[in-house]
Amino acid sequence: DAGVTQSPTHLIKTRGQQVTLRCSPISGHKSVSWYQQVLGQGPQFIFQYYEKEERGRGNFPDRFSARQFPNYSSELNVNALLLGDSALYLCASSRTGGASYEQYFGPGTRLTVT
Amino acid sequence: EDQVTQSPEALRLQEGESSSLNCSYTVSGLRGLFWYRQDPGKGPEFLFTLYSAGEEKEKERLKATLTKKESFLHITAPKPEDSATYLCAVQAEAGGTSYGKLTFGQGTILTVHP
Numbered sequence: 001d002a003g004v005t006q007s008p009t010h011l012i013k014t015r016g017q018q019v020t021l022r023c024s025p026i027s028g029h030k031s032v033s034w035y036q037q038v039l040g041q042g043p044q045f046i047f048q049y050y051e052k053e054e055r056g057r058g059n060f061p062d063r064f065s066a067r068q069f070p071n072y073s074s075e076l077n078v079n080a081l082l083l084g085d086s087a088l089y090l091c092a093s094s095r096t097g098g099a100s101y102e103q104y105f106g107p108g109t110r111l112t113v114t
Numbered sequence: 115e116d117q118v119t120q121s122p123e124a125l126r127l128q129e130g131e132s133s134s135l136n137c138s139y140t141v142s143g144l145r146g147l148f149w150y151r152q153d154p155g156k157g158p159e160f161l162f163t164l165y166s167a168g169e170e171k172e173k174e175r176l177k178a179t180l181t182k183k184e185s186f187l188h189i190t191a192p193k194p195e196d197s198a199t200y201l202c203a204v205q206a207e208a209g210g211t212s213y214g215k216l217t218f219g220q221g222t223i224l225t226v227h228p
Contacts, residue, residue: 004157033214041221042220048214055213058215105160107157108157
């Protein structure tokens, strides 16, 4: 089975621009979570979506938003980019939301803001 | 607030030299503790889930254990291909905006020399 896929792999944006990152979960998985990982740190939780509804939200500003589609894929949007948004953005899928099912991560999207 | 602290920050071993990585945590009701391996520039790879104190899981040269306050990842006779960053994460009892959230430590960078 294919794992979690993310696109694009790398992205370079300018301050103030907007970006959209995409994620396709493992087949059969209905929940998608988004994490931000700054170099040298562990991933930080941004959102979890389950059955197209937001179920969890981390301590990120309203510039960050996401949605989940009927096929369970997801998009993460970041508006008004700041230099500090430069990071590896990780998508993780799990069978359901919330319960202690394992979250399987994709390869990530490396975002650089200049 | 849930917290995870990993030690040491970095560990250098000779091939065959066994050792342990530590993950200390504070969480309001543990639902699960997860270990991941992360290679440079890639997404975390799932290794183990532990649910209750006293539980142990093994996979090849790795063994994870759990107490009420910490978890250990024991590496027996490591090989150079075990070199990676090892991440520990906890999931708290679901509630509010933390639904589905994994709280990660900063990771331990393991280097195994031949």
